[in-house]
Amino acid sequence: QKEVEQNSGPLSVPEGAIASLNCTYSDRGSQSFFWYRQYSGKSPELIMSIYSNGDKEDGRFTAQLNKASQYVSLLIRDSQPSDSATYLCAVNHGEGGKLIFGQGTELSVKP
Amino acid sequence: GAGVSQSPRYKVAKRGQDVALRCDPISGHVSLFWYQQALGQGPEFLTYFQNEAQLDKSGLPSDRFFAERPEGSVSTLKIQRTQQEDSAVYLCASSSTSGTGINEQYFGPGTRLTVT
Numbered sequence: 001q002k003e004v005e006q007n008s009g010p011l012s013v014p015e016g017a018i019a020s021l022n023c024t025y026s027d028r029g030s031q032s033f034f035w036y037r038q039y040s041g042k043s044p045e046l047i048m049s050i051y052s053n054g055d056k057e058d059g060r061f062t063a064q065l066n067k068a069s070q071y072v073s074l075l076i077r078d079s080q081p082s083d084s085a086t087y088l089c090a091v092n093h094g095e096g097g098k099l100i101f102g103q104g105t106e107l108s109v110k111p
Numbered sequence: 112g113a114g115v116s117q118s119p120r121y122k123v124a125k126r127g128q129d130v131a132l133r134c135d136p137i138s139g140h141v142s143l144f145w146y147q148q149a150l151g152q153g154p155e156f157l158t159y160f161q162n163e164a165q166l167d168k169s170g171l172p173s174d175r176f177f178a179e180r181p182e183g184s185v186s187t188l189k190i191q192r193t194q195q196e197d198s199a200v201y202l203c204a205s206s207s208t209s210g211t212g213i214n215e216q217y218f219g220p221g222t223r224l225t226v227t
Binding site for chain 2 (some may be wrong): 004032034036042043044045046049051088090092093096097098099100101102103104
């Protein structure tokens, strides 16, 4: 079992819809969680971080954390074609703060 | 302000050659991380510095890989006697904090290494 698991997709949603991206992790001691967006040929760009159970909203993005279920999700409201990218879930793995990444979910937003 | 910078952006090496990849973190950032990203995969941790101290090198795949950050700012990842399996994108990230708390990491553009 991988430490951080994501559905690789591709996830296809129509423009204007809500895109829901999911991630599970295996280490119960994990304390902080991140979502990165990566466009093809580019490096990961931090879009959300979350540390406490519940929801955290930033513009069209909402991150949700459920530590009991070891589950993190990212909702993108009013999806735009420019949101088409690979979304990487990352978990702070403890000492030193190294991140463990999932393999990423490819999102395609169709006009 | 300026983000993380890396050089070169692209490197082609013949098998057996040594390469050096440079990372210049965001000014004042305490922590610096190196990751390796294979095509279609998420980044994988290689090593971590807090200032000039290399606190974790558990992800370095072999003793051919060596990293340093002698003055606590710029870091160099060196790969000796490159092999084809070393072909990947090498990403550097920096963070203003250390440890397991709030630790938002910002990535540079990466160096794409191709070993022929």
